[in-house]
Amino acid sequence: MLVVKNDAYGHGLSTIATAAADAGIRSFATSDLATGLATRAVVPADTRVLAWPTGERSLLADAIAAEIEIGVGDFELLALLIDRHATRRTRVHLEVDTGLSRGGFRPDQWNSLASTVSAAVTSGAIELAGVWSHIAEASDDDDDDARSRYDEAVHALTTAGLTPGIRHLAASAASWARPEFRYDAVRIGAFAYGIRPAGGPDSATLGIRPIARLLAPVVAVDDAAVTVAVGSRDGLFSSLAGAVDVATSAGLRPLREVGAEVSRVGSWPGARVGDTVEIFGPAVEPTALAEAVGTIGEEVVTRIAPWVPRTTALSP
C-alpha cells in the first residue's frame, strides 16, 4: 500500500497517485477522508483506497459512497458505520493497539470487538476488509511483543468466525528489515519518497533515493554569499542555518542564514542571479537536514508550504 497522506508527503498527491497507478500500484492509504476522495478521483476503479480518519466525520458518507475503505480503531466510529443503514456495505479495516497507545482497540476490547464485528458482518452492515496496527519501532524486542499482540488480535477475530481480510502491520522500516512483519500488505510512505530513517541505514543500503528536490532560485549575489528565495515561512527550519551544507553547481556550500523570506548560501565563482541551489534532494537528503536539527526527514518534506510550486520532471 502506498501511503499518500498530507499531499503525498508534500510531493503533490495527484502527481504521485497517478504515477503510482501507472506503475501498477492498486492499493493506497491515507489518514484523512478528503485525501482519500482526492486519491479515488485519480486512480483506476479497481484500486483499493484506505483512509483512517482522526475524529473527522463530515466526509464519511461521501467516502463510503466512493468505496473508500475505512480504518476504525474505536467503538464510537464502528457503531456509526454499522448503524448507517447504507445500501452499500462499508468495508472496514480494524485497527488494533499493539502497544503504541494511540488509535486502535486495546487488547481488553478484542473479544467484545470480535462479537460486535461478527454480528455486523453477519447482518451485512459491514465487511471486514483488513486488520492492522502501528508498531513503535523502539526496539526489535518491543516490536516482537507488538507482533505477538497483533497475532492475538487476529486470533480473537478468527476465533469468532471472522476472516480478517488483509493483514497489514509494517510501515517502511519494518517492511524492509523484518520480513516476518510483512503479512499480506505493507504500508510504504517514507521509503517510496526516498526518505531514509534518521540514524538508520543509508540510502544506498536501502536501495532508495529522494524523489524530490527543493530548488531555490538565486535572487542576489555578493562577495560573501548568494541570496536564495526560500525562507522559514516556506517551511525551511531556521535552525538549519549554520548547521548544514546545500548543493550548488560548484558543489556543497554552507547554508549560512535562513531568513523569513530568503536565505543565504556560501558563494562560488561565477554565481549568478537565476542559478538554482538544491536545498534538499539526492545530493543533500531531507534526512540529512533533519538529523542536523534533531528530527526526521518526513518532517522536513511535509513542512514545505503549500504555496511552494510543485513541478514534475522525468529523470533517469
Added chain:
Amino acid sequence: MSRSRLHKWLAAMSGDHVLDLRHDAWGIGLERVLPLLAENPCAVCVDAAEGDRARAAGLVVVEASLCDNPLVARRETLKPPVIRVLSRVATTKRLRAGDGVSYGLTWRAKTDTTVALVAGGYAQGVVRALGNRASVLVEGERAPIVGRVAMDVCVIDVGSRVVRSGTEVVLLGDPEANEPPVAEWVSVTGLAPDEVVIPLCARGTAVVVP
C-alpha cells in the same frame, strides 16, 4: 481569528507599523482578513500579485523590502492572541502504569491515567520537537503532549479527567486565559514565532469569530 481582538490590536498600533500579510495572510486567507481591516485602514505588505486587491480594500500597500527593514517599519503579524489555533480530541484511552506512548515509546505512564488522541501532527505544523516538552489547554486545564508527535496526530495526558471525544483543544492562544502562548513553542523549538504559526494556519481552516 477574533475580530474584536484584531481591532483592539490594530488600534494600539502606531503609524509606523506595517501589517505583514504575505503568504495569503500567513495562510489565514486574505479574503478573510481584508474585510476586517476596513475599520482600521493600515499599511500592509502583501504577496506580489495581491497589491491591487489590498489597495481596493482601502489599504496602503508597502514594498516588501520596506516591510523587512526594521529601520523603516515595525512589522506586525497575526499571531496569537489575535488568532487561536484549535484542534479536537478524537478518542481517549485508559492507560495502565508502564504503558508507552507513540513511536520510540519515549514516554511511559507513571501511574494509571487517561490519554487523548488529538488531531494534528508535524505535517500540520505541530512541531515534532514539542513531544514531551509542551502542553495544550483542554477544558480549562493544561495537558502535556506525551510521546513523539506523529505526522497527523499527537497524544496528550489528561490524567484522571473525563474528556469526551470532540472536546476542543487549544494548541496556541492567549496566555492570559492559560492558553499556550507562541513563546512556549518558540522556546521549546528554537524556531521563530512566524515559522511556528504559519504552517499551522496554512494547513488549517480559518474562521473569523466575534
